[in-house]
Amino acid sequence: MIAICYTFLLSVLSSNIHFGHTDEGDCLKQPGDILFLVDRSGSVGEDSFQKCLDFVVNVSNYFEIGNDHVKFSIFTTEDNRMGFYFDQYNTKDQLIDLIKKIKNNELMSGYYDCFEKSLVHAQNLVFNKSNGARGFAHKILVAITDGQIYVGTGPKTLQNDDVIMFGIGASINGVNNDTIMRIASSPKHVYIVNNFNFVSHVTQSLINTSCNEMQKNPCESGKCVNATSCIWTGQANYTCICTHGFTGKHCDIDINECDSLPCQNGGTCEDKLNAYTCHCPHLFSGVNCEKDQCSLRPMDIVFLMDGSYSVDTSHFGQQKHFIKQVLQNLTIGPDDVLVGAVTFSTNTDVSFSFKSPFDVTQMKTAIDSVHFMNGVSFLGNAFQTVGNMLQMESRSRSKRIVVLLFDGMMSDPTEAKRMADNLINQFGAKIFVIAFGNDFYHEKAVELTGGVRENVLIHNQPIKFLNRLIASVSMTRI
Numbered sequence: 515m516i517a518i519c520y521t522f523l524l525s526v527l528s529s530n531i532h533f534g535h536t537d538e539g540d541c542l543k544q545p546g547d548i549l550f551l552v553d554r555s556g557s558v559g560e561d562s563f564q565k566c567l568d569f570v571v572n573v574s575n576y577f578e579i580g581n582d583h584v585k586f587s588i589f590t591t592e593d594n595r596m597g598f599y600f601d602q603y604n605t606k607d608q609l610i611d612l613i614k615k616i617k618n619n620e621l622m623s624g625y626y627d628c629f630e631k632s633l634v635h636a637q638n639l640v641f642n643k644s645n646g647a648r649g650f651a652h653k654i655l656v657a658i659t660d661g662q663i664y665v666g667t668g669p670k671t672l673q674n675d676d677v678i679m680f681g682i683g684a685s686i687n688g689v690n691n692d693t694i695m696r697i698a699s700s701p702k703h704v705y706i707v708n709n710f711n712f713v714s715h716v717t718q719s720l721i722n723t724s725c726n727e728m729q730k731n732p733c734e735s736g737k738c739v740n741a742t743s744c745i746w747t748g749q750a751n752y753t754c755i756c757t758h759g760f761t762g763k764h765c766d767i768d769i770n771e772c773d774s775l776p777c778q779n780g781g782t783c784e785d786k787l788n789a790y791t792c793h794c795p796h797l798f799s800g801v802n803c804e805k806d807q808c809s810l811r812p813m814d815i816v817f818l819m820d821g822s823y824s825v826d827t828s829h830f831g832q833q834k835h836f837i838k839q840v841l842q843n844l845t846i847g848p849d850d851v852l853v854g855a856v857t858f859s860t861n862t863d864v865s866f867s868f869k870s871p872f873d874v875t876q877m878k879t880a881i882d883s884v885h886f887m888n889g890v891s892f893l894g895n896a897f898q899t900v901g902n903m904l905q906m907e908s909r910s911r912s913k914r915i916v917v918l919l920f921d922g923m924m925s926d927p928t929e930a931k932r933m934a935d936n937l938i939n940q941f942g943a944k945i946f947v948i949a950f951g952n953d954f955y956h957e958k959a960v961e962l963t964g965g966v967r968e969n970v971l972i973h974n975q976p977i978k979f980l981n982r983l984i985a986s987v988s989m990t991r992i
């Protein structure tokens with residue numbers, strides 16, 4: 515468990531480093547944020563640790579240090595309080611002073627010997643803009659350790675965050691190669707040092723490799739997973755253009771289309787590739803379960819008012835009031851409810867029909883202006899007119915409703931019954947009867963509804979009627 519920075523680094527740094535091409539001199543000025551994680555486990559002698567810091571100082575001499583070039587950060591693996599971030603200095607001299615401060619730091623307590631924690635710290639706080647990491651700079655992490663440490667998923671997480679990971683395994687007593695391999699981005703990024711004859715070569719290679727990494731087009735390393743293209747915008751900056759349905763910096767996250775909660779009315783959402791499916795509860799349908807089969811839409815509704823003399827003007831006024839209250843609760847529109855109003859006595863008069871471009875306020879005004887006819891009661895003719903209206907103007911998929919407001923008395927009961935059955939059978943209409951007047955003939959009214967007793971209601975309960983209407987149309991599947 516003895517890291518041997520001392521001997522290793524002495525040999526490393528007393529050797530000269532040569533670059534084959536002048537280009538590589540330039541790469542030492544590239545913007546790079548390089549973090550050194552230095553093992554300081556109890557078994558590592560204090561002296562070796564000091565030499566590791568000297569090593570970092572010596573390495574810094576090869577790079578152009580500065581805010582537009584390379585910045586270093588150093589932390590010990592045992593105590594995240596021992597170290598400094600990228601933005602705690604500007605110049606190389608200031609950097610070296612900070613490294614000296616670590617060397618002189620008496621703080622030896624607070625050990626937790628957990629390399630993974632150092633990696634989490636590296637990811638969350640060191641490579642973090644709020645601590646001076648530069649978004650455009652290449653990110654490099656150099657771990658110097660004997661490898662006698664626990665390594666979990668930390669290295670993969672950092673690599674996924676575009677951090678280039680080097681592992682230097684250094685110990686005269688043998689290195690846990692396996693651990694070092696798991697830290698490093700690739701076998702090319704691993705240096706195991708227990709034969710000092712090769713040390714200078716290893717160091718040269720380390721600097722060579724990091725230089726190459728800092729000059730690379732990051733798109734070439736195949737960072738984008740499910741993308742149509744990768745665009746290099748300079749230095750470490752690149753953008754993956756994701757194929758539909760994917761997101762994340764590397765386009766490796768399948769967008770959960772269900773996250774936007776598209777399914778309404780209690781539908782359950784199933785995520786698919788660039789799509790979703792809503793599984794709708796009973797009585798709901800549509801892509802987003804938005805279609806409420808219990809709703810009143812679409813519905814064509816005709817109010818048929820009894821203006822015959824047996825209904826007095828006061829009851830006629832109550833009919834108007836009832837219709838206006840019901841209108842209040844309907845959603846009028848071409849996709850929702852369309853309304854017609856017809857008055858009958860000896861003759862039949864259409865006040866407005868489905869095609870009248872009326873809103874609720876205008877309809878109420880039209881209802882108010884209907885005259886009391888004060889004649890006899892030819893309901894059969896009136897039903898005939900309603901039938902014509904349904905035939906000519908009703909929408910093909912709408913539910914058809916006829917609301918007859920009357921006192922139960924008619925001059926043509928047989929014809930009225932026949933025409934009522936015709937509306938029910940030929941047009942699929944549902945007929946409701948709202949009872950007005952003092953002497954209401956209930957059984958006759960039930961006959962006009964096709965025998966649906968619940969469809970005969972009394973005039974002062976518009977809300978009860980609406981509820982009955984909703985219940986009734988929801989039983990009709992369209």
Ligand SMILES: *[C@@H]1O[C@H](CO)[C@@H](O)[C@H](O)[C@H]1NC(C)=O
Pocket residue numbers: 520523524525526527528565566568569572
């Ligand atoms: C750092 O470099 C100097 C001279 O370049 C050398 O004398 C010293 O031993 C090196 N330190 C380490 C720890 O390698």
Ligand SMILES: *[C@@H]1O[C@H](CO)[C@@H](O)[C@H](O)[C@H]1NC(C)=O
Pocket residue numbers: 637638639642643644645
């Ligand atoms: C970066 O640092 C800030 C301030 O300490 C913190 O709020 C933020 O969560 C950090 N970012 C990440 C990705 O951890």
Ligand SMILES: *[C@@H]1O[C@H](CO)[C@@H](O)[C@H](O)[C@H]1NC(C)=O
Pocket residue numbers: 649650747748749751
């Ligand atoms: C790289 O992206 C950062 C933001 O992340 C931006 O500030 C910087 O200007 C970009 N650099 C280049 C060369 O595109």
Ligand SMILES: *[C@@H]1O[C@H](CO)[C@@H](O)[C@H](O)[C@H]1NC(C)=O
Pocket residue numbers: 689691706707
């Ligand atoms: C560790 O790596 C070094 C250098 O590559 C090698 O000499 C040594 O045999 C390896 N040890 C093990 C246990 O794999």
Ligand SMILES: *[C@@H]1O[C@H](CO)[C@@H](O)[C@H](O)[C@H]1NC(C)=O
Pocket residue numbers: 532533534535715716718719722
């Ligand atoms: C560094 O790179 C140059 C040019 O690519 C090469 O000639 C030299 O051998 C490399 N040095 C090491 C130690 O890999």
Ligand SMILES: *[C@@H]1O[C@H](CO)[C@@H](O)[C@H](O)[C@H]1NC(C)=O
Pocket residue numbers: 739740757787
């Ligand atoms: C997304 O990427 C993975 C891994 O490359 C691949 O297996 C999968 O087929 C891709 N999916 C699509 C929709 O391109």
Ligand SMILES: *[C@@H]1O[C@H](CO)[C@@H](O)[C@H](O)[C@H]1NC(C)=O
Pocket residue numbers: 842843977980981
């Ligand atoms: C009718 O409208 C009133 C007032 O806007 C509302 O309180 C009531 O719930 C509605 N009733 C129905 C059945 O839509």
